[in-house]
Amino acid sequence: MEFKEKQAIEAFALRIRMAALEAIHSIGSGHVGGVMSISDALAVLYGREMKVRPEDPKWPDRDYLVMSKGHAGPAVYATLALKGFFPYEELKTLNRGGTRLPSHCDRNKTPGVDMTTGSLGQGTSQAAGLALGNKLRGRNNRVFLIVGDGEMDEGQCWESFLFASAKKLGNLVVLIDWNKRQLDGYLDEVLPMGDFVAKMEAFGFDTVKVDGGDVEAIAAALERTRNGGDKPYAIVLDTIKGHGIDEVEAIAMNHSLPVTDERFANWTAELKAKLDALEG
Amino acid sequence: MTKIVYNGETDPRLCKDVIGATVASLADGDPDVIFLDADLMSCSGTLKWSKTHADRAIDCGIAEANMAGVAAGLAAAGFKPIIHSFGTFASRRIYDQIFLSGGYAKNDITVIGTDPGVTATMNGGTHMPFEDVALYNALPHATVIDASDPTCLESVLRQCVNRPGIKYIRVGRKQYAKIYEDGSELPIGKAVTLREGKDVVIFAAGIMLHEAMKAAASLEAQGVSAAVVDCFTIKPIDADAVEAWAKKCGAVVVAENANRHGGLYDTILEVLAERCPVPAAVVAVEDEFGEVGTQGYLQERFGLTAAHIEEQVKSVLARK
Numbered sequence: 001m002e003f004k005e006k007q008a009i010e011a012f013a014l015r016i017r018m019a020a021l022e023a024i025h026s027i028g029s030g031h032v033g034g035v036m037s038i039s040d041a042l043a044v045l046y047g048r049e050m051k052v053r054p055e056d057p058k059w060p061d062r063d064y065l066v067m068s069k070g071h072a073g074p075a076v077y078a079t080l081a082l083k084g085f086f087p088y089e090e091l092k093t094l095n096r097g098g099t100r101l102p103s104h105c106d107r108n109k110t111p112g113v114d115m116t117t118g119s120l121g122q123g124t125s126q127a128a129g130l131a132l133g134n135k136l137r138g139r140n141n142r143v144f145l146i147v148g149d150g151e152m153d154e155g156q157c158w159e160s161f162l163f164a165s166a167k168k169l170g171n172l173v174v175l176i177d178w179n180k181r182q183l184d185g186y187l188d189e190v191l192p193m194g195d196f197v198a199k200m201e202a203f204g205f206d207t208v209k210v211d212g213g214d215v216e217a218i219a220a221a222l223e224r225t226r227n228g229g230d231k232p233y234a235i236v237l238d239t240i241k242g243h244g245i246d247e248v249e250a251i252a253m254n255h256s257l258p259v260t261d262e263r264f265a266n267w268t269a270e271l272k273a274k275l276d277a278l279e280g
Numbered sequence: 281m282t283k284i285v286y287n288g289e290t291d292p293r294l295c296k297d298v299i300g301a302t303v304a305s306l307a308d309g310d311p312d313v314i315f316l317d318a319d320l321m322s323c324s325g326t327l328k329w330s331k332t333h334a335d336r337a338i339d340c341g342i343a344e345a346n347m348a349g350v351a352a353g354l355a356a357a358g359f360k361p362i363i364h365s366f367g368t369f370a371s372r373r374i375y376d377q378i379f380l381s382g383g384y385a386k387n388d389i390t391v392i393g394t395d396p397g398v399t400a401t402m403n404g405g406t407h408m409p410f411e412d413v414a415l416y417n418a419l420p421h422a423t424v425i426d427a428s429d430p431t432c433l434e435s436v437l438r439q440c441v442n443r444p445g446i447k448y449i450r451v452g453r454k455q456y457a458k459i460y461e462d463g464s465e466l467p468i469g470k471a472v473t474l475r476e477g478k479d480v481v482i483f484a485a486g487i488m489l490h491e492a493m494k495a496a497a498s499l500e501a502q503g504v505s506a507a508v509v510d511c512f513t514i515k516p517i518d519a520d521a522v523e524a525w526a527k528k529c530g531a532v533v534v535a536e537n538a539n540r541h542g543g544l545y546d547t548i549l550e551v552l553a554e555r556c557p558v559p560a561a562v563v564a565v566e567d568e569f570g571e572v573g574t575q576g577y578l579q580e581r582f583g584l585t586a587a588h589i590e591e592q593v594k595s596v597l598a599r600k
Contacts, residue, residue: 060358107356108386115356116385119376125346126381129353136314136335137357156377159346166341 009215013043014275019078023091025264033241033254035075037179042079044218054084057111066115068123069148070104085112121154128164131172145174150182165204170228179241183255200234212237283461291458298430300325307336316363318344324364344369348377355387360441367393371412383446390440390447397537398578399452408570414542416448424515426485427451431460457490471518477507481525488535494586522551531596532560540564559599561592
């Protein structure tokens with residue numbers, strides 16, 4: 001990746017964080033931790049990897065994103081707003097009555113959201129079905145599935161991974177947001193998941209692990225998936241829940257947090273300083 | 281066109297063969313139709329066909345929840361999925377997936393649940409869905425069908441693939457009493473009068489239609505004129521037909537192969553309460569779990585016979 005492109009993607013990731021934070025602040029609280037940990041991957045996906053048309057969100061040959069950890073909706077909405085799928089100002093309607101931006105992703109409400117998720121695990125099967133359907137249709141596109149590490153507690157995930165492997169869905173790319181924490185605490189305390197790489201390999205996935213805060217590493221891992229083949233892909237993103245905001249990272253239980261005016265000001269200032277340092 | 285040919289005889293076809301032939305025919309005629317099963321293709325009559333149609337017949341293995349989600353994804357990719365499992369697994373085991381990935385997300389799916397109620401016989405209580413109707417009734421905008429016979433099954437399956445929302449068809453795999461002439465059309469949402477009558481109307485569905493017809497014949501010999509109406513579409517109920525028959529007869533008995541709570545009985549009581557309150561009674565499972573046995577044993581055990589219908593007719597007539 002060229003230095004300039006890397007800088008641009010990093011800036012995009014910071015803007016996603018700032019926009020998502022603005023949306024969550026507008027309603028007072030939300031899933032800050034898991035939104036921050038997945039922002040870098042979203043920046044790479046929508047910044048360079050995915051074929052999408054903001055002016056034609058339902059374009060059938062597009063690449064699809066299934067945010068199976070549906071509570072990271074605000075990160076997706078921030079990304080889509082910055083890409084021009086809908087006006088930026090609409091982010092402040094998050095979770096308000098009648099909004100197109102509900103807490104969890106809804107394909108019938110938000111332009112650019114490809115699947116309805118929120119009941120954890122369900123996005124994995126939907127993504128497998130989408131990938132199978134696209135393959136049967138002869139479409140030359142990919143389905144990107146983002147799964148939370150805590151979400152992997154759900155048995156449905158493993159059913160769908162067996163299926164994806166058995167049906168040779170080389171057009172499916174699973175990104176696991178391994179941020180080590182779930183709602184009640186650390187995975188190792190709640191339900192230890194062991195080695196995600198070994199598990200995904202055992203389920204028949206072409207698997208790599210990368211630093212989920214390093215856009216260059218994420219980009220390289222995604223480039224590997226462009227050629228399809230007979231195996232679905234898994235990318236284990238080694239991330240930090242709350243990544244990008246020091247205070248949020250330091251709060252152990254940061255799954256969902258109130259975002260007061262003071263927090264919003266401080267956290268936005270931190271992100272803005274990083275953006276300024278990047279862009280000069 | 282709907283022609284009634286009921287004379288008490290059994291339709292020679294196995295319903296599972298009708299499912300297999302209809303699915304194959306639908307897939308031949310429409311490139312968007314795709315069939316999914318969860319290691320039960322030999323039970324849905326689709327196994328042989330699947331061997332030569334690998335792109336249209338997807339065996340998901342024993343993973344029903346995943347099958348429902350994959351069907352939702354296929355629908356989002358432009359397909360018209362039909363999925364099958366036994367009624368227990370096709371309802372309660374996959375309910376959250378069908379509800380959210382399917383109904384809520386507006387991914388249209390046709391679900392076939394075989395061996396409803398006592399037709400699960402030798403598989404016993406673990407495989408005996410008395411609650412499937414109630415579950416699908418509670419799913420917004422769903423279509424809920426209790427197929428009357430092989431002809432009805434074929435007709436409704438053909439309609440369901442192009443009908444929006446979640447469509448649930450419950451039907452036994454084996455034989456049914458023949459009610460309709462081969463090739464008859466049974467429009468979803470329209471109840472069919474199988475027998476005219478004036479003293480009482482019996483609204484029935486599925487295997488209970490045969491019992492209702494036997495009861496009506498017996499009642500006629502005793503001087504009671506009972507109408508029998510096929511309510512194969514439980515949701516949306518044909519409220520106009522229910523109202524018209526209730527007004528004409530002034531007494532109602534409902535017969536269903538399911539739990540009395542949340543099924544056809546409740547559906548009809550809603551119509552009666554709002555449009556035409558008349559005395560009503562039910563022949564259904566009295567809020568129990570299933571158990572193993574022959575269908576004959578189980579119909580006696582859970583009170584799902586013509587004799588039980590006669591009893592309830594007499595009871596409701598006494599309250600008329």
